[in-house]
Amino acid sequence: MARQLPVAPEPNRLLKVWRRVLERRLRTRLRAKVALEIHDNTHTMLTFQRQRSMWRLRLHHMFLAAPDDVVQALAGFVRNGDPDASVMLDRYIERNRAYIRRLSPAQMRKRIRLEPEGQHHDLERIFARLNERYFDSGIDAAITYGPAPRVRGPRKSIKMGSYSADSKVIRIHPALDQPLVPRYFVEWIVFHEMLHHVYRTRRGDDGRRCIHPPEMMEHEKRFHDYSRAQAWERENLDLLLRARVTPA
Structure with a gap:
């Protein structure tokens, strides 16, 4: 048997x-x-x-x-x-x-719904102009408005942009797509996220992740409207926190 x-x-x-x-x-x-x-x-x-x-x-x-x-x-x-x-x-x-499964940035971007054209600010056009002016068109990334977070009650903080090194996608908070938000401010946020493509996250001497290394923050000051954009944020942050954005 x-x-x-x-x-x-x-x-x-x-x-x-x-x-x-x-x-x-x-x-x-x-x-x-x-x-x-x-x-x-x-x-x-x-x-x-x-x-x-x-x-x-x-x-x-x-x-x-x-x-x-x-x-x-x-x-x-x-x-x-x-x-x-x-x-x-x-x-x-x-x-x-x-x-972790290995996917190319192009493969990952195929899974992401890219919507860079807003009602008031076209992110793709902003990205292209900044890329040409500051980076010799060398930033190989995509850009889109991110999904609107589901928030109950007034916001206490807002993450205006993010960059994914894996997919090479910049996401901008849809609250910035308002007529009262000046173009130079949106440009500054996009410029900041483009710098994340250049200066990658690293670990400090204490073992913690350093997302904004000193050289990146120094580079950010080269943005043509740096001081004006910072001033607008200080004076108008409540406008962004109160923005009503319909979740997709």
Whole structure:
């Protein structure tokens, strides 16, 4: 009689087992219910939100077999934004980059809905002119208005722009697409994000990420309306915080 070989567990079943184990590890440290979703994103490795008595986390699959100190750091970062925990998580992600799918910036941009033309400010035209004037048209990136964040009540802060080094996409907050927002101010925000393409994020001597190195901030002062744009922001920040933007 032929001997029957053991059947290997299905990958999806194995994934569920590992997910439940990690949920228990996090639940113990957070002392709260945890709902965990595992993904294979190429950019954002972890997100989380609190829903009443439950924490909902979305984690890259690299965290499934994370050692205890990393799981402890994950709990500390989720619970109170512990900066030391953030440094440890950054280092863990950096060590495990081999598990992140490799996509070219062009492939990633195909998945992004690019909408650079606003009602009042055309970001693509602004980008092209700045690129020619300051960078000899050497910035190989795309630009778009970002999605409007869902915010209840008045904003307390606003992130006016961002740059993704993976996809090489600049996103500008749609609150800037107003007739009362001067063109030179939008240009300044776009210029700042273009500088992120030139000066990449690095680590300081203390191990923390340095998003705005000193040479980048010095370079930013070369913008032709630098002082005027800063002055407008100081005097009109409330205009941007109160802007009503309909989510896409």
